Amino acid sequence: DVxxxxxxxxxxxxxGEKVFLECxxxxxxxxxxxxxxxxxxxxxxxxxxxxxxxxxxxxxxEGYSVSRxxxxxxxxxxxxxxTNQTSMYLCASLSPGQGDYTxxxxxxxxxxxx
Amino acid sequence: xxKITQTQPGMFVQEKEAVTLDCTYDxxxxxxxxxxxxxxxxxxxxxxxxxxxxxxxxxxxxxxxLNFQKARKSANLVISAxxxxxxxxxxxxxxxxxxxxxxALIFGKGTTLSVSS
Numbered sequence: 001d002v003x004x005x006x007x008x009x010x011x012x013x014x015x016g017e018k019v020f021l022e023c024x025x026x027x028x029x030x031x032x033x034x035x036x037x038x039x040x041x042x043x044x045x046x047x048x049x050x051x052x053x054x055x056x057x058x059x060x061x062e063g064y065s066v067s068r069x070x071x072x073x074x075x076x077x078x079x080x081x082x083t084n085q086t087s088m089y090l091c092a093s094l095s096p097g098q099g100d101y102t103x104x105x106x107x108x109x110x111x112x113x114x
Numbered sequence: 115x116x117k118i119t120q121t122q123p124g125m126f127v128q129e130k131e132a133v134t135l136d137c138t139y140d141x142x143x144x145x146x147x148x149x150x151x152x153x154x155x156x157x158x159x160x161x162x163x164x165x166x167x168x169x170x171x172x173x174x175x176x177x178x179x180l181n182f183q184k185a186r187k188s189a190n191l192v193i194s195a196x197x198x199x200x201x202x203x204x205x206x207x208x209x210x211x212x213x214x215x216x217x218a219l220i221f222g223k224g225t226t227l228s229v230s231s
Contacts, residue, residue, distance in 0.1 A: 031218075
């Protein structure tokens with residue numbers, strides 16, 4: 001079974017803090033993704049990465065950056081957290097090379113910025 | 115631009131009844147894939163079922179089936195014999211090609227299903 005883990009289920013930070021959300025997958029997937037989920041808006045893509053050190057912006061990248069130094073790990077960084085970044089953050093991975101376009105998700109991190 | 119529309123914010127069903135969750139999509143790409151995910155209150159996204167645009171038959175997985183009507187651009191999820199554990203939010207999603215190496219999913223806004231005894 002594919003396993004995607006996220007470093008925290010719940011996180012509380014203060015405005016202006018630098019926040020790191022970590023995601024690790026154990027299936028050697030090339031593609032990894034960060035989404036945020038807000039009520040009434042569904043899931044929106046923040047950033048994705050299709051290989052180590054390769055990243056591309058999704059639909060709502062403002063205020064975020066990412067890092068992918070190793071294939072299994074994809075980090076989302078909030079350089080200076082703001083209250084409008086309070087949300088549920090979901091990491092996902094897939095391997096299009098394996099012919100399976102199913103995205104596998106981590107358990108999510110509920111971030112609150114005070 | 116690709117788009118997924120779920121018009122039912124909430125649905126209510128009795129245990130053991132069948133329920134249909136609606137999903138329509140818009141794409142100009144002749145090759146695409148459609149997914150349904152379930153998200154319980156705990157938050158994890160659980161993959162349910164997949165339909166490829168060239169698949170001749172509707173996808174089925176246990177109590178889940180996908181009513182794929184290509185001409186109408188709809189991909190409704192049918193849950194037969196609802197159970198209390200089916201209470202959750204359900205998302206329809208479509209595969210989007212981002213570049214030569216990457217694909218992502220675009221999601222609808224979700225439908226909350228409540229199953230009562």
